[in-house]
Amino acid sequence: MAETQKAYFQVIDYIKQLAKEQKIVFGGKIPSERELMETLELSRNSVREALRSLENMGIIESRHGKGNFLVNHMGRSLSSVFSMMIFMKQSDYRDLNTLRRAMETQAYLLAVERMDEEKKKKIAAIIKTMKNGSHKEQIQADHDFHRAIIEYSGNQMLALMMDALSEVCEDEITLILENATTEYVDIWLEVHGKMYECLVDEKPEEGIEAVMKHYEWIDNELKKMENGF
Amino acid sequence: MAETQKAYFQVIDYIKQLAKEQKIVFGGKIPSERELMETLELSRNSVREALRSLENMGIIESRHGKGNFLVNHMGRSLSSVFSMMIFMKQSDYRDLNTLRRAMETQAYLLAVERMDEEKKKKIAAIIKTMKNGSHKEQIQADHDFHRAIIEYSGNQMLALMMDALSEVCEDEITLILENATTEYVDIWLEVHGKMYECLVDEKPEEGIEAVMKHYEWIDNELKKMENGF
DNA sequence: GAGTGGTCTAGACCACGGC
DNA sequence: CCGTGGTCTAGACCACTCC
Numbered sequence: 093m094a095e096t097q098k099a100y101f102q103v104i105d106y107i108k109q110l111a112k113e114q115k116i117v118f119g120g121k122i123p124s125e126r127e128l129m130e131t132l133e134l135s136r137n138s139v140r141e142a143l144r145s146l147e148n149m150g151i152i153e154s155r156h157g158k159g160n161f162l163v164n165h166m167g168r169s170l171s172s173v174f175s176m177m178i179f180m181k182q183s184d185y186r187d188l189n190t191l192r193r194a195m196e197t198q199a200y201l202l203a204v205e206r207m208d209e210e211k212k213k214k215i216a217a218i219i220k221t222m223k224n225g226s227h228k229e230q231i232q233a234d235h236d237f238h239r240a241i242i243e244y245s246g247n248q249m250l251a252l253m254m255d256a257l258s259e260v261c262e263d264e265i266t267l268i269l270e271n272a273t274t275e276y277v278d279i280w281l282e283v284h285g286k287m288y289e290c291l292v293d294e295k296p297e298e299g300i301e302a303v304m305k306h307y308e309w310i311d312n313e314l315k316k317m318e319n320g321f
Numbered sequence: 322m323a324e325t326q327k328a329y330f331q332v333i334d335y336i337k338q339l340a341k342e343q344k345i346v347f348g349g350k351i352p353s354e355r356e357l358m359e360t361l362e363l364s365r366n367s368v369r370e371a372l373r374s375l376e377n378m379g380i381i382e383s384r385h386g387k388g389n390f391l392v393n394h395m396g397r398s399l400s401s402v403f404s405m406m407i408f409m410k411q412s413d414y415r416d417l418n419t420l421r422r423a424m425e426t427q428a429y430l431l432a433v434e435r436m437d438e439e440k441k442k443k444i445a446a447i448i449k450t451m452k453n454g455s456h457k458e459q460i461q462a463d464h465d466f467h468r469a470i471i472e473y474s475g476n477q478m479l480a481l482m483m484d485a486l487s488e489v490c491e492d493e494i495t496l497i498l499e500n501a502t503t504e505y506v507d508i509w510l511e512v513h514g515k516m517y518e519c520l521v522d523e524k525p526e527e528g529i530e531a532v533m534k535h536y537e538w539i540d541n542e543l544k545k546m547e548n549g550f
Numbered sequence: 551g552a553g554t555g556g557t558c559t560a561g562a563c564c565a566c567g568g569c
Numbered sequence: 570c571c572g573t574g575g576t577c578t579a580g581a582c583c584a585c586t587c588c
Contacts, residue, residue, distance in 0.1 A: 099576065100373075111409065124554060135577045137366055140556085144329075144370045148377040149405055156555050157585030164411065166402045173395045174478070176378055180340065182393065183478040190476055194427035198419060247419055249403070249412040253482075328557065353573060364558045369575085385574050386566030 100142030102132050107146060111162055121159045122152060148172075170256035178260065185264050186314050188257055193307035195254045196238065199245035200287070200303050204296045211244055212292050219288045223281060230277075231269050237284060241291075268313045279309060329371030331361050336375060340391060350388045351381060377401075399485035407489070414493050415543050417486055422536035424483045425467065428474035429516070429532050433525045440473055441521045448517045452510060459506075460498050466513060470520075497542045508538060 106128070110116045123131065128139045143160055146152045150165035177183045218240065222233035242254045258265075272280065283306045290299030335357070339345045352360065357368045372389055375381045379394035406412045447469065451462035471483045487494075501509065512535045519528030 108408065126554080137369070137578095138576065140366070141370055141373045141575095143555095144373045145377050148374050149401060151405065154555065155586090157553080157587085159554060164409070166406055166411075169402050170399065172378060173398050176380065177395055177478060177481070179337065180393070182395075183476075187476045187478045190427060190431070191424075191478055191482065194423045194479070195420075197426070198423035202419070247412075247416045249406060249416045249420055250423070252406070253420065355573080366559095367557065370556095372574095383574065384567090386568085386572080388573060 099134055099138045100145065102134065103128060103139055103142030104146060106132060107142075107151070107162075111151075116162045118162055118164050120162050122162055124159055167252045167256045167259075170253065171259045174256060174260045184318075185261050186311060186318075188261050189307060189310055189314060192254065192257050192261075193304070195250060195257065196241065196307070197300055197303050199242045199247070199250055199254065200291075200299055201296055202245035202247060202250075203241050204291060204294055204299065206244055206246055207291060207294060211240075215240055215288060215291065219284065222284060227270075231266065234269065234280075234284070237288075241287075264314065264317070265310070268310065268317075272313075276309075280306075283309070328363055328367045329374065331363065332357060332368055332371030333375060335361060336371075336380070336391075340380075345391045347391055347393050349391050351391055353388055396481045396485045396488075399482065400488045403485060403489045413547075414490050415540060415547075417490050418536060418539055418543060421483065421486050421490075422533070424479060424486065425470065425536070426529055426532050428471045428476070428479055428483065429520070429528055430525055431474035431476060431479075432470050433520060433523050433528065435473055435475055436520060436523060440469075444469055444517060444520065448513065451513060456499075460495065463498065463509075463513070466517075470516075493543065493546070494539070497539065497546075501542075505538075509535075512538070 107116075107122055110122065116122055122128075125136055125139050125143070128134070129136050132139070143152060143154065147154055147160075148169060150167065150169040151162065152160045153163045153165065154160050174183075174188065178185070178188070215237065218233050218237045222230050222237065225233060238258075242251045245251065269280075283302050286302035287299055287306070290296065290302065336345075336351055339351065345351055351357075354365055354368050354372070357363070358365050361368070372381060372383065376383055376389075377398060379396065379398040380391065381389045382392045382394065383389050403412075403417065407414070407417070444466065447462050447466045451459050451466065454462060467487075471480045474480070498509075512531050515531035516528055516535070519525065519531065
């Protein structure tokens with residue numbers, strides 16, 4: 093009794109094994125369903141159920157007519173959990189925003205530690221666009237700015253999480269930015285300017301304050317939207 | 322062309338619909354595979370692939386001989402992503418610990434805001450056990466203490482994330498605590514004491530410092546372990 | 551046209567849980 | 570014993586991709 097593992101775990105373990113032993117690299121093709129069926133002595137049914145699981149975990153990707161490929165899309169699988177939670181009314185966008193604040197605060201601290209001249213230049217360019225660009229360019233710059241901080245944190249898991257969270261609330265954020273009045277655009281520019289300054293001057297404490305302010309602003313906007321804007 | 326959705330999305334949408342309309346509640350049974358097969362005019366194959374996906378997302382649970390049930394196990398699906406990332410060497414326990422620090426810092430801030438007498442009493446009891454209990458009880462108290470903070474944050478998504486992260490690194494943490502020398506136990510007690518005090522006195526800034534110290538300690542221990550303890 | 555994923559047919563047997 | 574999930578058989582056809 094006890095561990096009567098479901099058959100498809102064999103497939104999952106087999107693929108994980110191949111991946112671990114580097115017999116397949118990311119982007120590489122895994123054996124076809126018919127092959128796996130013979131190799132592992134399973135029906136095509138069971139093989140496909142296993143592949144569906146792996147696809148869901150973001151380990152493989154099925155491409156019609158081509159095959160199944162080893163990929164690294166675990167972020168997508170995180171997004172689907174978050175959007176499902178919102179769908180199931182277990183959480184809302186403000187909860188999600190709180191998580192984003194937590195992530196970005198941490199990322200910011202790490203990014204400050206890892207700053208160098210090249211990174212500073214890149215961020216400076218983004219801030220410039222944010223100040224002088226068209227409204228559309230500003231929104232893009234906002235996205236790039238936050239993405240840069242996450243990237244410079246050097247923590248892949250944090251980046252994965254943040255991307256997943258951002259993906260889920262992307263539409264909400266865009267909506268907020270598109271409808272921001274000029275008064276708020278000024279606040280927004282100021283906050284990002286501050287975040288930038290403290291990043292290059294390596295003054296994390298003050299920078300964190302700006303990050304907090306940034307997310308409080310979003311939180312207020314979300315609150316307004318909840319109340320039927 | 323374009324959106325030739327895979328057949329099993331019909332099943333997923335159907336179940337999501339039933340859940341949204343509250344025709345099935347959490348813990349309730351969804352139609353059997355044979356029923357779904359007829360209702361949606363699909364083969365049992367496709368139905369099962371869909372159910373496998375839903376199971377992976379933590380939406381349903383299959384119970385042999387009983388049926389498929391609507392559940393809320395999305396945290397598990399998060400855990401599997403994190404452990405998969407570690408398996409695939411995309412991240413390590415220290416990255417994960419950084420995420421935990423980010424989560425707990427945020428949770429701590431929220432918990433301070435939402436403190437009340439009853440909660441204070443509960444935490445006081447945990448701290449007492451931590452100080453006077455056996456080593457095993459202390460480890461349990463540590464777990465309870467952090468869980469309480471997360472719970473009192475009032476953010477379900479944050480709790481879900483934290484639980485998932487903790488599940489993945491539970492063994493590592495337990496190992497660290499079990500092997501802590503008395504010298505370190507003192508530091509550990511002091512940090513938790515400080516976190517507790519600042520929680521009841523509603524002094525978040527100082528409390529956060531203690532949280533940081535707490536995670537830096539874990540980080541150091543993890544570093545030691547990496548270097549082949 | 552060959553190979554591959556996506557889906558279906560029309561059954562079947564086993565293992566498990568509840569009555 | 571019946572209903573249910575877990576698995577299998579031994580095929581089949583379609584749609585897609587690549588050559």
